Amino acid sequence: MKMQRRTFLKTTAAAGAATILPRRVWGANDRIGIACIGLHGIGGMHLGQYLEMEDVDVVALCDVDRNALDQAAQKVKGKPVLEGDFRKVLERKDVDAVVAAVPDHWHALVALQAFEAGKDAYIEKPL
Numbered sequence: 650m651k652m653q654r655r656t657f658l659k660t661t662a663a664a665g666a667a668t669i670l671p672r673r674v675w676g677a678n679d680r681i682g683i684a685c686i687g688l689h690g691i692g693g694m695h696l697g698q699y700l701e702m703e704d705v706d707v708v709a710l711c712d713v714d715r716n717a718l719d720q721a722a723q724k725v726k727g728k729p730v731l732e733g734d735f736r737k738v739l740e741r742k743d744v745d746a747v748v749a750a751v752p753d754h755w756h757a758l759v760a761l762q763a764f765e766a767g768k769d770a771y772i773e774k775p776l
Contacts, residue, residue, distance in 0.1 A: 684709035684744045686735045686759060688717040691773060692750030696721055699748065711738045735759055739766040746770065 683705050685696045689712070699705050709730040712718050718731045732738050738747065739762055746769035749759045756772050763770035 680704050680706050682706050682708040682743045682745045684711060684738045684741070684747045685721070685750075686711040686738065686747055687750040688712040688721045689714070690750065692748075693717075693721065695748050695750060696724065700724060700726075708743045709738045709741060711735050736762065739763055739768060744768060749773075 681704060683699050685692060685699065685707060688696060688710060692712075696707065696710075699707055706727075707725050707729055709732060710718055710721050710725070711732045711734070712721070713733050715733070718733070722729060722731055730738070730741065735747075735749070735751075738744060747759070747763045748771045749756070749763075750773060751759055756774070760770050760772045
């Protein structure tokens, strides 16, 4: 039996889609709890972008600089947790994902510990 081109395309498209489906399906009322780690420079920019998203709650802010924490907290509606140690942020149940803008030598450590804690992570790699 000879396979039709359209049948082949439909089959391969369906198989490809199955491999890229998200591991968790979010409902219409679900929101993502984000923790921003590192709030200077690009981290502050990320925070501003997440604050504009309707389906995201910034639930925790983390930076070793207390002044940066206090300034960032003023931008967030509600009361995010303020923390100086990223490991404590990773322990939180309300944090679904972390966004880290940390110095280069911290990238791997933050990412690996976030993954071990079951969190999604966005870590920028500098050029």
